[in-house]
Amino acid sequence: MFLLLFFQFINAKRLSGFFFNGASMFKALFVSAALAMAAAAPAAAEKISFRITDSAGAPVSGAVVMSAAKGKPVTGTYTMKQSNLTFDPYILVVPVGAEVSFPNLDRVRHHVYSFSKGNRFELKLYGKEDHRSVTFDNPGIVAIGCNIHDEMVGYIRVVESAAFGKTGADGQLTLDMSPGRVTVWHPDAMGREITMDVPSAPNAPVAVTLKMKPKGHAH
Amino acid sequence: MRINRWIGASLRRKLTVTYSALFGLIILAVAGAVYLSIKINAERSVGRELNASVAVFERLWNMSAENMTARAEVLAADFGFREAVATEDIPTIASAVANVSARAEGLSAGVALPDGRFIDATGESIPLPDDMLEAMYTQDQPSGVVTYQGRYYQSVAVPIEAPVLVGWALFWSDLDAARMESLESLSAIPVRAEIRASRDWAGKDGDIHRTRGFIGASSHIENFGDGEQMSLVITYPMSAAMAPYRPMIFAILIFSAAGMALLVISGGVLARSLTRPIAALDEAVHILAAGERRPVDLTSDDEFGRLAGSFNTMLKDLESREQAIVQLSREDMETGLLNRRAMNDDIAQREDADGPGAVSVAVIRVLRYRNVRASIGHAAAARAINLLAHQIRDVTGTMPYRINAADLGLLLDSEGRFAAIESIRHIVGACSRPVSVDGSSVDLLLCGGLALPDQSAENPPIGLIDQAVFAADLAERDQVPAASFSLAAYGNPASTLSLMSEMVDATRSGGLSLVYQPKMSSRDGHICGFEALIRWYHPTRGRISPDSFIPLAEETGHIRQLTEWVVLQAIEDQKTLRRNGFDLTISVNISGRQLSDDGFALWAIGKVRSGGARLCFEITETAVISDPDKALSIIHLFRSTGISISIDDYGAGLSSLSYLKQIPAHELKIDKSFVLEIENGTTDRLMIQSTIELAHALGMLVVAEGVENDKVVGILSDMGADSLQGYHISRPLPLTEALAFLATHNPRRDIA
Numbered sequence: 019m020f021l022l023l024f025f026q027f028i029n030a031k032r033l034s035g036f037f038f039n040g041a042s043m044f045k046a047l048f049v050s051a052a053l054a055m056a057a058a059a060p061a062a063a064e065k066i067s068f069r070i071t072d073s074a075g076a077p078v079s080g081a082v083v084m085s086a087a088k089g090k091p092v093t094g095t096y097t098m099k100q101s102n103l104t105f106d107p108y109i110l111v112v113p114v115g116a117e118v119s120f121p122n123l124d125r126v127r128h129h130v131y132s133f134s135k136g137n138r139f140e141l142k143l144y145g146k147e148d149h150r151s152v153t154f155d156n157p158g159i160v161a162i163g164c165n166i167h168d169e170m171v172g173y174i175r176v177v178e179s180a181a182f183g184k185t186g187a188d189g190q191l192t193l194d195m196s197p198g199r200v201t202v203w204h205p206d207a208m209g210r211e212i213t214m215d216v217p218s219a220p221n222a223p224v225a226v227t228l229k230m231k232p233k234g235h236a237h
Numbered sequence: 238m239r240i241n242r243w244i245g246a247s248l249r250r251k252l253t254v255t256y257s258a259l260f261g262l263i264i265l266a267v268a269g270a271v272y273l274s275i276k277i278n279a280e281r282s283v284g285r286e287l288n289a290s291v292a293v294f295e296r297l298w299n300m301s302a303e304n305m306t307a308r309a310e311v312l313a314a315d316f317g318f319r320e321a322v323a324t325e326d327i328p329t330i331a332s333a334v335a336n337v338s339a340r341a342e343g344l345s346a347g348v349a350l351p352d353g354r355f356i357d358a359t360g361e362s363i364p365l366p367d368d369m370l371e372a373m374y375t376q377d378q379p380s381g382v383v384t385y386q387g388r389y390y391q392s393v394a395v396p397i398e399a400p401v402l403v404g405w406a407l408f409w410s411d412l413d414a415a416r417m418e419s420l421e422s423l424s425a426i427p428v429r430a431e432i433r434a435s436r437d438w439a440g441k442d443g444d445i446h447r448t449r450g451f452i453g454a455s456s457h458i459e460n461f462g463d464g465e466q467m468s469l470v471i472t473y474p475m476s477a478a479m480a481p482y483r484p485m486i487f488a489i490l491i492f493s494a495a496g497m498a499l500l501v502i503s504g505g506v507l508a509r510s511l512t513r514p515i516a517a518l519d520e521a522v523h524i525l526a527a528g529e530r531r532p533v534d535l536t537s538d539d540e541f542g543r544l545a546g547s548f549n550t551m552l553k554d555l556e557s558r559e560q561a562i563v564q565l566s567r568e569d570m571e572t573g574l575l576n577r578r579a580m581n582d583d584i585a586q587r588e589d590a591d592g593p594g595a596v597s598v599a600v601i602r603v604l605r606y607r608n609v610r611a612s613i614g615h616a617a618a619a620r621a622i623n624l625l626a627h628q629i630r631d632v633t634g635t636m637p638y639r640i641n642a643a644d645l646g647l648l649l650d651s652e653g654r655f656a657a658i659e660s661i662r663h664i665v666g667a668c669s670r671p672v673s674v675d676g677s678s679v680d681l682l683l684c685g686g687l688a689l690p691d692q693s694a695e696n697p698p699i700g701l702i703d704q705a706v707f708a709a710d711l712a713e714r715d716q717v718p719a720a721s722f723s724l725a726a727y728g729n730p731a732s733t734l735s736l737m738s739e740m741v742d743a744t745r746s747g748g749l750s751l752v753y754q755p756k757m758s759s760r761d762g763h764i765c766g767f768e769a770l771i772r773w774y775h776p777t778r779g780r781i782s783p784d785s786f787i788p789l790a791e792e793t794g795h796i797r798q799l800t801e802w803v804v805l806q807a808i809e810d811q812k813t814l815r816r817n818g819f820d821l822t823i824s825v826n827i828s829g830r831q832l833s834d835d836g837f838a839l840w841a842i843g844k845v846r847s848g849g850a851r852l853c854f855e856i857t858e859t860a861v862i863s864d865p866d867k868a869l870s871i872i873h874l875f876r877s878t879g880i881s882i883s884i885d886d887y888g889a890g891l892s893s894l895s896y897l898k899q900i901p902a903h904e905l906k907i908d909k910s911f912v913l914e915i916e917n918g919t920t921d922r923l924m925i926q927s928t929i930e931l932a933h934a935l936g937m938l939v940v941a942e943g944v945e946n947d948k949v950v951g952i953l954s955d956m957g958a959d960s961l962q963g964y965h966i967s968r969p970l971p972l973t974e975a976l977a978f979l980a981t982h983n984p985r986r987d988i989a
Contacts, residue, residue, distance in 0.1 A: 131316075133323030133399050163400025165316045171400040 063181075066216055067192040067223035070185045070202065072230045077189025078204060080109040081228060082175045084182035086199035086213075092116050098162070098172060100128050105162060105172025109205065112154060114178045119151040129165035134158065137176060159205070173205045190223065200224075206231045248515060252508035253501065260500045264493040271489055279478040280452055283426065284445035287454035290424045290471045295456055297420065298469075302380045302393055305344060305408035309395035312337055312346065313406040319399040322348055331360030334406075341408075349373060349394065349405040368462030369394075373405050381459035382432065382467050383409065389432045392461050428471045432458070435466040442468075450475050514541035521548060530556055569639040571619035574626055580638040580646050580702060587648070594690035597649040599661050600705040601629060601668070604682040604713060606643030617674045624672040625681055632667045633660075640702055644709065654689055654721060661685035661719040684712040687721040737793050740773065740786055744802040749773050751806050752969035753823070755978060756940055756962045759954040764982045766853070768824040768962065769807045770969045771799070787828075796828050797837055804841055808848040810972050819979050824853040824883060829860030832868035842878045853881035853904065861896050869899055876901050883940070888928065897935070905932040909943020909963065915952055922952070929957050 070081040092115045099106040101123035112118060120141055122128050131140040136156035143166075144150050154160060154176040164170040181195035197218035203211035207228040216224055243250070312318055312333070321329035334346040335358035347357040355365045372379040373394050380393040392409035396402055410416070417430045438455050440446025446453055453472035460466060479486075514535050521533040530552050535545035567579035575583075580598075587596050603609065603625065610618035626645055630636045637645040647664075649657055665685050671678040686708030688701045699707070704722040712720035743749045753767035773781045790796045807823045814821060831837045845852055854875055861868040872882055882902040889908035907928055914921040925941070932939045941953045944963030953961055970978055 131320075131399075133320055133403070135324075138324075161399075161401045163398075168314070168398065168400065 063194050063196050064219060065192055066195055066197065066220065067190065068185065068202075068226060069223040070189045070191070070204075070226045070228060072228055077185070077187070078207075078228055078230065079185055079187045079189060080107070081185045081189070081191075081202060081204040081207075081226075082109065082111045082177075082182065083184070083191055083193060083200055083202050083226075084111070084175075084177045084179035085193070085195050086201065087180040087196060088178050089180035095119070097121060098174065099123055100130070100164070100170070103167050103170055105170055107172075109173050109175065109184060111175040111177060111182055111184050113182075114157050114176055115153065115155060116176070117151050117153040118174060119149065122146055122148065122150075126166075128167070128170070130162060131165055132160050132162045134160045137174075159203075161205075175203065192223075202226050202228070204228055204230070247512070249505070249508040249512040252511065253504045256504045257497065257501045261497055264496060268489050268493055272486060275482045275486065276479065279482060280445065280447070280475075283452055283473050283478040284454065286424060286426050287428060287445065287452070287471050287473060288443070290420075290428055290430070291454045291456045291469065293423050294420055294430065294469050294471070298391065298458065301391055301410060304341075305391070305393040305410070306378060306380065306395060308337060308341055308344065309346070309393055309406040309408045313395045313397040318406075319397055319403065322350070322397050323399040323403040325350065327356055327360055327362065330356050331358060334358045344408055344410050347407045347409075348397070349407055351402060351404060355407070366462065368464060372462045379461055381461035382412065382464075383461045384464050384467070388413070389467070394461075424471075426473060427477070428473050430469065430471050432467055433470045435468040438468055438470050447475070452478060514545065518544060518548060525552070571615070572623040572626065572639055574623065574636065574639040574645075576638060577640040577646070577702060580640060580648070581700075583648060584701060595651060596701070597651050597657055597690060598688045598701040598705040599647040599649050599657070599664075600640070600686040600688075600702075600709045601625075601637065601645045601647070601661070601664060602684050602686065602709040602713060603643040604684060609679065609681070610642075613674065613677070613679060617679075621672050621674050621679050621681065624674065625668060628668045628672070629664060632664055641706065644706060646702060646705065651690060654687070657687050657689065658719050658721060661687055665718045684709060684717070685719040686710070686712055687719060689721065736781075736786065737789060737795050739775070740790065741795060741798055743773060743775075744798060748775065749802060749806075750971065751803065751810060752971055753810075753975045754962060754969040755967045755975070755982075756824075756960045757966045757982075758960050759950070759958055762982070763984075764821065764979055765960050766822045766824060767975065768855070768969075769803060769810075769826075771803060791828055791830060796830050797834065800825075800828060800831055800837070801840065804844060804852070807852060808844060808850040811850050811852075812848070813972060814976070814979075817976055817979075819976070819983060820851070821979075822851050822853050822881060824855050826885065827854040827856050827860075829857065829863065829868075832856065832860050832871050833864050835871070838871045838874055842874070842880070845880055846878070851879075851881075853883050855883045855885040855906065856900075857885050858887070858892055858896050858900075861900060862893075865896070865899075872900060884937075888924070897931075902937055904938045904940055906940040906942055906962075907958070912941050912943040912949065912953070912963070913945065915949055922956075925953075925958075926956050933957065 068083050070078045070083075072078050092113050096110060096112045096116050096118040097120075098110050098118050099121050103124060103126075110118065120130055122145055125146070127143045127145045129141070129143050130150070132138060136158050137152075137154050137160040139152045141150045141152070154174065157176045157178050160174040160176060162172040162174060181193045183191050183193055185191045195216075197216050199213060199215050201211050201213045207230055209229060212226060212228070214224075214226070315333075318330075318333050320326075321333060330348050334348060334356070338344060338346045338358050345358070347355055349355050349365055349370070353365050353367075353370045354362045356362050366385070369379075369383065373396070378393060378395050381391070383390045383392045389412040390409040391412055392407060394405040394407045397404045397406055412432055417432075420430045421428055435455075435457060438446070438453070439448065440453060440455050442456050444454070446455070451472045452475055453470055455468045455470045458467045458469055514537065517533055517535050518541070521531060524531050532549040532552055533545040536542060567575055567582070569576040584596055584598070588594075603622065606618070609621065613621070622639065622643075622645070626637050626639070629645060629647070633647060635647065637647045640646040649660065662685070665683045669681065669683045671680050673679075686705045688704035688708060690701065708720045708722040711723070712718065740749075750772050751769045752772055753769055755764045756766040756768065757763070758765040771783055771787075773783070773786060775781050787796070787799070790799050803825055807825050811821075811823050831841075844850075856872070861872075876882060881904065882900065883904040883906055884897070884900060884902045885906050886908045887905050888911050905928070907925060911921050911925055915925060929939045938959040939957070940960050940962055941958045942962045944950055944953065944961045944965045946965050949963075950961060950965065967978055
C-alpha cells in the first residue's frame, strides 16, 4: 500500500512542485491504519452519507470513500470497459482479490497495462472478441494505460475496507458502515488522500472538500 | 602670454599664424567629419552582420532544441523504456540512454525521476538541481540553458507517462568552445560568440552596442530553470571594423598635413610680401622720429607705393617748412634783422671753426630808445633801428644783429682791447646822427659796449653777448662813448660763499680782531664804557669792511659763529682791562637773529657767568619786530642774568614807542645821523631833546653817537645826554691803544 500511495503522492507532486518527506508520510499512514483497526470491532453498522465537493462547491464524482475497518469478502463482478478510447469507468474501486474484466468495446485493439507496484499487469493487443481479466491481490492504486493510446488513463483502487464506495455525479455517497475512521481519495485531487473520523449518526451528510487539479490537465 | 607677444609683435607672423590656424581648424573639422562618417558606416555594416549572426544563432538554437525534443519524445514513448522507468530499473534505463546518446552525435541523454534523482548513461544516480526539477514539474517540456558546474548546456526535458508521470527524458548538448566556434564560422566576418550572464552585457537585444573597443549584438537565451538569465553575445573588435578604411584615413591625414605645410609656407611668403613695405614705412617713420629724414625706397603700383610716395613728399615739405621755421627763429620780427639767437649760433659756429676766443662782441646801444619809441611809435622806431643797422653795415661791412630792443650786436675779429674800443668809438661817432623815418628826422644817440674773450677767466659768469650788453650799461652809466666789460664792476656772486668760509677760518686763525670805541661821560669826562667793533684783515684782499661781510654772515647763517667769537674776545679783553686797573662795561652788537636763538642765549649767559664779565648787548628795535614775543623773552632772560641791554641806532630805522616801552633796556643810543645834523637844524635838536627826555622818563641812560666836535659835546651835555661817543672823543682803538687812552682819561683804580 505504501508504494501505491507513494506513486499517488508523486502524481500530486507534479502539480504542486512540492516535495514531501517520505518518512513522515509513512508515519501518517501507519497511524491512520492503527486507529482504523482499533475502531473496528464494537460499533454497529448504520447508514452514513457523504457529500464530496471541490473548492468551488461543485460535486466531485468518482471520489472513493473507504473505511479504515477491514473486512468484507469479495462479492460481485468488476468491469473496466474500454470504449471510445477511454477507460469506463474512469475510477473503479474493488476489494482485494477481486477479478476485474477488461472488455474492449472499440473497433480498435488496445494494449492495456499497469506498472503500479504489486498489481503490474499487461494485456497485450486484444480486440472486441477477446475476453481479458486481471485479479488484483494487493491493496493500492493501480494506474491503467494503453500502450497504443497514450491518452487513455484509468484508475482502479484496490481496498481491504469493510465499507467502501464512490460518489456519483451528484458527489453523494451513502455507506452502510460503523462510525469511525474513513479515507477519501480521488486521483485528480491535489495532495494526499484525506483521512477523517466519522461520528455516529451525523445529522447531515459528511461533507468533504477536495482540492482538484485544473481540468484538462489530467489524461 | 609670451607667445602672444611674439606673434603680436609682427604683422607677418600674425597673418601666417592666423590663417594657418584657421585652415588647420577646417582640416581638423573635415577630417573629423570624414572619420565620424566612416566610423558610423563601419559600425552599421558590422552591426548588420552581427544581428544576422544573432538571428542565425537563434535559429540554430531552436533547431537544436526541436531536435532534442523530438528525440526525447521518441524515447519517452517507448513502452519498454517506460516500463523501465516506471519500475525504476536503473541498469535498463542507463543502457537505453547510452544507446540513444550514441545514436545522436553531440547529444547526451538521461532520465530524471520524480524524486529528483538523475540517471545518465553510466547508470550513476545524482540529485538534480532543485530549479530544474521545479521547471520540469511546472512546465510541459522545459527547454533552455543549464549552468552546471560552471559549464553551459542546452537542454530539454520531456515527461515520461506510464500512463501517469514516472519521470523525464532529458537531452542536452554542451555549449562549449567547439559549439561557439561552429557558430562563429557561419558569419561572414570573424566574430566572437560567447554565452554570458545577461547582466554582463549592457546592450539590449536587437541593438548594436559599443564597449571598450568592441561592437556587439546579443540575444537572451531561454533558461531551463530559474538560474541566472543568460545571453548569447556576438562581438567584433572596432579596430577590425575600421581596418578596411585605414588607408583612406591615412590618405586624408597625409593630404591634410601636406596642405597645412603648403599653407604655412605660402602664407609666410604672402605675408612677407605684404609686410615688407609696411616694415619699410615703419622704419622710415622711426628714423623720422629720431630726427633724421630719409626717403622710403619703395616702388610699387599698389597702395603701399602710393603711401611711400606721399611719405616722401611729406618729408620734403617737412624739410622746407623746418628750414623756414629755423630762418624765422633767427630773425627779429620787427626789423627783419638777425636776432640774438642767430648771433649766438654764429658765435658758436665761429668758435667751433677757429677755436674759443676767436671772436669779440660789440654792442651798439641807442640811448633813451624808450623815449624815441614812445614819441614815434613802435613801427617807426623799428624802422629807425633798421636804418641804423644799415649805417653800421656801411661803416663796418657787416650787418649787425638785433639782440635787444635798443641793442645791435656785431661780431668782431679778436684784436686788442684798444683797437676794439677804438673801432666801437668810430662806429658810435659815425652813426650818431639823425635818420629819416617817414619823412621826419629822428636823433639817435649811441654808446657801445665791448666784450673780449677772456682766456684767463676760467668760468666767465655770463656769455659774451651779455658781457657786451653789460659793458654798454657801463658806458651809458658813465656817459662815455664806449666801455669794455669788467669783472670787477660786474661783481661775482660765486665768491660770497668762499668769503664766508674764509671768515670762519679767520675766527680761528686770528684774522679777526676787536677795536674799542670809548664812551665818555658828559658829567665828568671819564671814559665810562667801550663799544666793541670787529675788524677783518684778509691776507690777500686786505681790510674787508664789516658792512660787506656782516650782512653776508647774517644771510648765510654764519652770524652766530661770528657773534660767539666777538663775545669770547670781549670777555678776554675785559679781563685784560681789569688786570690793568680799568673795570668798564663792554658793549657788543647782537644781531636780530640771535634774539630768536635760545641756544645762543644760553651759551652767552653761560660764558658771561663763567667769565665774570660785565657786558652790554646792543640791539636794534627792528631786531625785535620779526618775533616780538620770542625776542622780548630772550631780552628779559639777558637782563635777569646781569647782561645790560642797549637800544642801538635809535631813530635810524623804524621806531616804535610800544616796543620802546616793552624792551627793558638800560640805555638808549641816539643814531649818529641825528647827531651829525644837530648843528644845522632846530628840528633835529628838538627831536634829540625830546628823545633824551623820553629815555630818562623810561629810566634809561642816553648815549649820543657821532659826536664830531666840541660844540656838539656842549650842546648834548646841555640837553642831558649821559655819555657821548664819536670820532671827536676817539676813533675805535685796538686794545693796547685803548689801554693807553684810558690811562690819560680815567683815574686808575685797583680792582684786584
